[in-house]
Amino acid sequence: MPHLNRRDPAPSRLSYRLHRLWLTPLFRFFMRSGMPVIVVALAAWAYLANEERRDALMLSLSEIRQSIEDRPEFMVKLMAIDGASTELGQDIREVLPVDFPVSSFDLDLDEMHRTISGLDAVAKADLRVRPGGILQITVTEREPAIVWRVHDQLELLDATGHRVAPLETRGDRPDLPLIAGIGADRYVGEALELYAAAGPLQPRIRGLMRVGERRWTVVLDQNQMILLPEKGAVTALLRVEALHTAEDMLARDVRAVDMRQPGRPTLRLSQPAAQDLLYSRTPDGDTQG
Amino acid sequence: MTDLYQSQRAMRRMRKAAMDRGVVAILDLGTSKISCLVLRFNGPAQFSEADGIGSMAGQSSFRVIGAGTTQSRGVCFGEINAMGETERAIRTAVQQAQKMAGVRVDHAIVCFSGARPRSYGLDGHVELQGQVVSEQDIAQALANCDVPDIGEGREVIHAHPVNFALDHRTGLTDPRDQIGNRLSVDMHLLSIGSDEVQNLLYCIKRCDLELAGLASSAYVSGRAALVEDEQELGAACIDLGGGSTGLSIFIKKHMIYADAVRMGGDHVTSDISKGLGVPMSVAERIKTFHGGVVATGMDDREMIEIGGDTGDYEHDRRTVSRAELIGIMRPRVEEMLEEVRLRLDAAGFEHLPSQKIVLTGGGSQIPGLDGLASRILGQQVRLGRPLRIQGLPQATTGPAFAGSVGLSLFAAHPQDEWWDFDMPNEVYGARTLRRTMRWFKDSW
Incomplete structure (x- = not known):
């Protein structure tokens, strides 16, 4: 009989169970992806557990990096x-x-x-x-737009009020307008507008002075001053100009034009001029004595 | 009756759990072969009514993704005879099917033909409380069936309500929401020996599988081999298996009788083996290649080498004519069919409106069997092959696999309305009350 010692075709219980285990999705996933990851991680960990090897690895890595950077x-x-x-x-x-x-x-x-x-x-x-x-x-x-005198120093500022460079003397940049006073650098734009609005007065302006960190005073030559209000400074300056053009006001013996009350321009005369005015008003002229 | 309720519902729960997992093994435990199909359930049916296909009795909801067949060992008359051998054979089939499917299966639905099935007809009735039949009334009617004495050491495997009658109207399939005074139910109950079931349970467990359902192979073969109108009008399915021949009678799409003759193809083989003096494997081979039941003049001249391994030339060169072989096979087949005839007569088959008889199972492939069967069983005999289901390999579409296919259909579309009805209220309530009392006693 040829079939006497034929092998049993049935799977052994072990192989049957292993086959079933292998067909279990979770186990299969674990063996396919979890296991390799764990093995690689363990190998890497075992290799890097030694400090010498770790240092050598870092050194060789940095050498490679260096050699590339130095190309x-x-x-x-x-x-x-x-x-x-x-x-x-x-x-x-x-x-x-x-x-x-x-x-x-x-x-x-x-x-x-x-x-x-x-x-x-x-x-x-x-x-x-x-x-x-x-x-x-x-x-x-930065383009210097203005000269700022503060704390006995001269600074060059650009149109936004940012510092550009220090200046030795005013004479180095006579082409630029001058402002003075603490806090003036924050209102460079307004100062430049005032300069632009000055028109015929411009050659007479010596500089703009910031008073009390709130308003401008235009300082002219011959010790004359125009006191401008906090708001509407440009308008006030234009009015002074108009007065000057019409009445030739600033050519007279006026010390200051006070525009701080925009509705009521006030003039401050020089001492002799005030005296003259007083005399001309009194009938005999020597009441004042 | 309450125990029946509980066991049937427990079985259903198991099957539901298995179906929820999506993959179920179908195990046909036969005497000559064990076949395993792996089914994948993809939820509800893929075809809608609008496609013109219909629900196809749930067949479109699953697909066969693995199949394995192996020669059976340790099974006699459809019952487990040698546990270890059977376990090995089941392992072979299951592993083969699993390998083909590429998934692991944990639940198995099993059918087998042995364990002396016996049919009982039951009836119960209930006087309706309200006018309209409610589910509770049906449950009560089912619960009122008087259980016959099925004998010591026997268990119920199938219990189907086959017919409902409301007053004088009978033949209702679903009496719910109808109006009447008295509801009665006819039920078919199939019992089998519980020792064999225990053996089977243990054997399945040893294969690391969980039993999710049990069916009689006579019943499931009928589900697979009978076409719809035969099931509706009345027909008998005869499953000619290896170790036993199952028969089931269907009418109105319900099984009303099942029985098994403890004789099958293996007996034919053993007759050939004894008659010709050849080993069983050679006899089986001669039977499948040259077998038949109707001899003609031609068969006298067709000589079959039956061979041998003794080394004696005369002995090893023996031949028989096909007519001789048929002469051995025919009496045994006739005996089987006559036995089936007796069972059918006992069941009152001749009173059915249609007396179609369908032969299926591996034994039905004997050439000329339909002619012989029509002489013994009546004129309306045909050979039946199982229904086609999705994904079934070509090799497993033959009549020998009627049981497997039927079991797949059974798994996808169980026919037991029994399960759809709830426990009757009072029974349930009493049990709950008792359990509450016990809990109180146990706790304090």
Whole structure:
């Protein structure tokens, strides 16, 4: 008989159970994805448990990184500054402590941008590493618009009132108008408007003075002053101008034109002029004695 | 009757749990083969009524995703004879089916043909309280059925309400919300030996499976092999299996009688083995290739080599004519069919309006069987193959798999209205009260 010792075709109980276990979805998922992850994680953990190996690994990693960073393609060899005056360029080179050549990975452009923007004379700065290994810095300088005298110093301010540079003497920039007084830098715009509105008075203006950090006084030559109100200063100045044009007011012996009450312009005469006025009003002329 | 309620409902709960898991194994435990189908339930049917297909009795709600068949071992007359052998055979079939399906199954619905099934007709009635029949009334009517003495060591496997009658009107399938004074119910109850069920339960458990349902293979073969009008008008399904021949009678789409003759294809094989002096495996092979029940003149000249392994030339070169083989097979088949005839007569089959007889099962493939059967059983005999279900492999569509297919249909669409009705109130209430009392006693 050929079939006497035929193997039993039935699965053993163990293989039957294993087969069923393998067909269990959760177990299958675990064996397919959970198990490899655990094995890899365990192997990595076992390898890294040794401090020497960990250090060696970090060292080799940093070496690889260094070798890539030091490739000539990434080296920055010089710095080009556009749009800055010579002095500003020198200032920028001073504040940026970069030793060329340097890898572009080591340049902290954000930090450098912050440093350059922190300079008073810089309105706007763009930094980028140009192909060819050039650190390109494009700067827009602040335009000085006015001279500010405060605390016995002279400062150059731009149209927004931001400090541009100190000034040695007023004579260095006679073309710019002058303002004075604490807090005047916050109202540079108004001051410039007043200058623009001054018209024929402009050559006579010596400067604008901020009084009590609230209003302007226009100081003219020959010790004359125009006291302007807090609000509507430009209108008040235009009225004074109109009076001057009509009556030639400021050519007379007037010390100050007080416009602080806009509805009631007040004149302060000089001492002799006031005397004359008084005499001309009294009939005998010597009552005052 | 309350116990019946509870056991049937427990069975239903198990099956529901299995269906919720989505994957169920169908295990046909036969004498000659064990086959396992893995069904995947995809919720409600995919086809709607609008497609013109109809619900198809729940067939479209599942799909066969795995099938495994193996030679049966340790099973005699459809009953487990050698537990270890049977367990191994079940493992083989289940593993094969699982491998094909690619999923693990935990629940098995099993059918088997043995354990001496016996049919009982029951009836119960209830006087209606209100005018309209409510679910409670039906439950009460079912509960009022007097249970016959089914004998020591026997269990109920199927209990189907087959007919409802309201006053003088009978033949109602669903009396709910109808008006009448007296509701009576006819019920068909099938009992089997409980030892065999215990063995089966234990065997399934040893395969790490959970039994989610049990059915008689005569019943499920009828579900698969009888077409709808046969089930409606009255027909008998004869499942010619390996170790036993099951028969079930259907009318109005309900089984009203089931029985089993403890004789089958294996007996034919053993007759051939004894008659020709060959081993069983050779006899089986000769039977399947050359078997028949009607001899013609041609068969005298058709010689079959029956072989042998003794080394004796004369012995190993033996031949028999096909006519001789038919001469061995025919008396046994006739005996089986006559036995079936007796059972049918005992059941009163001749009183049914239509007396269609459908032969199915592996034994029905014997050539010429329909001719022989019509001489013994009556003129309206046909050979039946099981219904086609989704995903069933070609190799398992033959009549030998009527049980498996029927069991799949049974799992998808159980026919027991019994289960749809609640426990009658008073029974339920008394039990609850008793349990409450016990809880009080136990706690204080």
